Amino acid sequence: MASSEAVPTWEQVASDYGRVIYNFAYRLTGNRDDASDLSQEVLLRVRRGLPSYQPGSFEGWLWRITRNAFLDEVRKRQRRPTTELPDEDRSPLAAAPAPEQVLDETRLSQDVQRALLELPYDFREAVVMCDVVGLTYQEIADAVDVPVGTVRSRIHRGRLMLREALEAV
Amino acid sequence: MHLGDRLSAYLDSQTDESSRLSIESHLAGCETCSEELASVAAARTRLRALPLLEPPVGALEPIAEVVPLRRARRVLAAAAAVTALVVGVGFGVNGNQSVPLELDAVVEQHMARASVDPGFNVIQVQAVFGR
Amino acid sequence: MILAAGLVFVTLLGGLPSADLVDDLDSARDAEFSGRLLVVCWAPDGVVARVADIEQADGFTMVTGADRSFMIGDGKMIEQYAGGIHYLEMLPSSDWRLWEGYTVRDVPSMTGLLEARTIEILEGQSVRARFVLDPATSAPLTTEVYTGDGSLFRYSSLIELRPRTGTGMLDMDEMPAPEQPAPAAAETLPREAGHYWAADSYAGPGGVQMFFTDGLFRFSVFEISRKSDGGGLADAPSAKIGRHGGYHRLHTPGAVSVFWRTPDHAYVLVGDLPPDHLEAVLSDLPTPSRPNLLKRAWRWAFG
Numbered sequence: 001m002a003s004s005e006a007v008p009t010w011e012q013v014a015s016d017y018g019r020v021i022y023n024f025a026y027r028l029t030g031n032r033d034d035a036s037d038l039s040q041e042v043l044l045r046v047r048r049g050l051p052s053y054q055p056g057s058f059e060g061w062l063w064r065i066t067r068n069a070f071l072d073e074v075r076k077r078q079r080r081p082t083t084e085l086p087d088e089d090r091s092p093l094a095a096a097p098a099p100e101q102v103l104d105e106t107r108l109s110q111d112v113q114r115a116l117l118e119l120p121y122d123f124r125e126a127v128v129m130c131d132v133v134g135l136t137y138q139e140i141a142d143a144v145d146v147p148v149g150t151v152r153s154r155i156h157r158g159r160l161m162l163r164e165a166l167e168a169v
Numbered sequence: 170m171h172l173g174d175r176l177s178a179y180l181d182s183q184t185d186e187s188s189r190l191s192i193e194s195h196l197a198g199c200e201t202c203s204e205e206l207a208s209v210a211a212a213r214t215r216l217r218a219l220p221l222l223e224p225p226v227g228a229l230e231p232i233a234e235v236v237p238l239r240r241a242r243r244v245l246a247a248a249a250a251v252t253a254l255v256v257g258v259g260f261g262v263n264g265n266q267s268v269p270l271e272l273d274a275v276v277e278q279h280m281a282r283a284s285v286d287p288g289f290n291v292i293q294v295q296a297v298f299g300r
Numbered sequence: 301m302i303l304a305a306g307l308v309f310v311t312l313l314g315g316l317p318s319a320d321l322v323d324d325l326d327s328a329r330d331a332e333f334s335g336r337l338l339v340v341c342w343a344p345d346g347v348v349a350r351v352a353d354i355e356q357a358d359g360f361t362m363v364t365g366a367d368r369s370f371m372i373g374d375g376k377m378i379e380q381y382a383g384g385i386h387y388l389e390m391l392p393s394s395d396w397r398l399w400e401g402y403t404v405r406d407v408p409s410m411t412g413l414l415e416a417r418t419i420e421i422l423e424g425q426s427v428r429a430r431f432v433l434d435p436a437t438s439a440p441l442t443t444e445v446y447t448g449d450g451s452l453f454r455y456s457s458l459i460e461l462r463p464r465t466g467t468g469m470l471d472m473d474e475m476p477a478p479e480q481p482a483p484a485a486a487e488t489l490p491r492e493a494g495h496y497w498a499a500d501s502y503a504g505p506g507g508v509q510m511f512f513t514d515g516l517f518r519f520s521v522f523e524i525s526r527k528s529d530g531g532g533l534a535d536a537p538s539a540k541i542g543r544h545g546g547y548h549r550l551h552t553p554g555a556v557s558v559f560w561r562t563p564d565h566a567y568v569l570v571g572d573l574p575p576d577h578l579e580a581v582l583s584d585l586p587t588p589s590r591p592n593l594l595k596r597a598w599r600w601a602f603g
Contacts, residue, residue, distance in 0.1 A: 269528075270505060271505055278502070278504050282390040282509075282518075285374060285390060
């Protein structure tokens with residue numbers, strides 16, 4: 001998922017990033033319907049935007065679109081959902097885990113999801129982009145349009161808050 | 170003078186070599202920062218362990234440029250909703266966008282899994298009767 | 301010393317019947333026959349009954365209907381209809397076992413007509429299910445399922461049973477590749493409901509399927525979009541089950557289907573469990589409720 005010089009096609013974006021975008025959306029909204037709607041919205045925006053995309057930080061560009069689509073939705077709905085993105089090193093092509101494992105992970109991850117939802121949006125977004133999507137601080141800064149120092153601070157405080165929320169469970 | 174958010178940058182390998190060395194030497198003598206590092210690392214681990222979920226079928230399929238149309242419909246629907254609110258009409262479940270479910274598909278997927286178990290197939294297949 | 305040995309023996313015996321049961325179940329599955337099956341269910345909403353032609357061979361049971369037929373066995377479900385063939389295969393992740401709350405016992409045949417073997421499965425002191433097996437084929441000649449208060453809930457009987465003539469089954473060599481649903485995780489479903497446990501979960505039609513069993517009965521709960529129309533179940537009679545209203549329940553002779561909604565999801569439960577078990581199970585699952593007015597207005601407008 002490294003940024004590349006060549007402009008990817010829409011189909012490539014959908015197949016390389018679709019699942020990650022869906023997971024991001026799912027964690028932010030905590031809801032499959034909203035995540036599906038949002039993923040489609042993001043992919044639509046990508047399709048519209050690709051013709052004018054200038055090769056550069058593709059990750060930054062993509063996640064800026066994703067984030068903006070999400071925030072637009074939030075503004076529209078006047079509420080603040082939460083999302084996380086999957087870890088980058090978990091390949092979408094990896095073999096499907098055993099159902100038992102899925103069940104266990106779900107149980108464990110519910111606490112994390114709940115705790116995430118308690119974080120203020122800026123912090124939630126930062127830790128999700130870092131720890132779920134697997135973006136670098138610079139890519140997050142590009143996507144969110146804040147200095148890298150701010151990203152670092154949000155990630156750190158977000159994690160501390162998350163830790164506190166998990167301990168309170 | 171503690172390390173604060175540099176601890177996260179350290180965990181994420183987002184520091185240069187000289188910062189890394191000075192962070193490590195500080196950690197060696199500072200209990201406060203070491204504890205904070207452990208807390209942050211624990212949260213980071215939990216986040217990174219979150220499972221990657223499978224999108225539902227269709228969620229990532231190309232959609233045509235129908236969204237503006239849908240938007241238009243939504244605006245109309247919003248107006249209608251406001252009207253309905255004013256007149257105090259109760260709301261059913263999403264009158265405008267129900268998602269069809271194929272009950273046969275549901276039953277079949279249940280039956281297929283049920284047939285794995287040892288047992289009286291004849292009994293288990295009864296669920297398809299009368300569909 | 302003798303006492304200790306006796307205790308060990310008794311303990312072993314306690315564990316043995318379900319091993320025997322597995323043998324019976326396996327040989328019942330291996331039986332080859334053709335027949336007609338009558339199924340009658342005394343459901344809370346009334347009696348439902350059905351007769352169907354079936355054939356069993358090679359671990360598959362084939363049910364032939366007017367416009368389509370099914371072949372089911374070992375995780376595979378093949379539906380043949382006018383438009384073609386739908387081939388589904390479920391890969392299990394856990395082994396079968398029988399709930400510890402059941403005990404299995406052989407009982408002498410009451411009929412005196414055959415050397416038919418009768419097996420009873422008891423829950424506590426009362427009979428939950430009774431199977432009468434054909435001595436030659438191990439086919440279940442009759443099965444009876446009882447509710448907790450001892451009344452008959454479902455009865456099925458092979459009203460005709462003959463050696464398999466052997467032409468009706470679909471040819472597995474000509475099957476297309478099966479559709480194999482991937483493992484998936486439900487957001488809101490517990491891993492245990494009543495005394496049933498979740499054995500697997502998969503991506504399913506419109507959402508996620510979680511498969512529960514107690515070894516004797518089994519059901520799936522599908523966690524789906526709240527916007528789902530429930531495949532027509534939303535129009536089924538509404539029912540209060542246990543302490544909660546808001547369910548829609550439909551009985552076919554062999555299964556019960558229940559549909560309900562919460563503010564965030566909708567659910568379909570389908571399975572062969574008896575009504576008192578169903579009630580216990582539903583009380584452990586998310587219960588029907590409606591979103592508050594504002595949320596409903598919002599959803600009504602924006603979907």
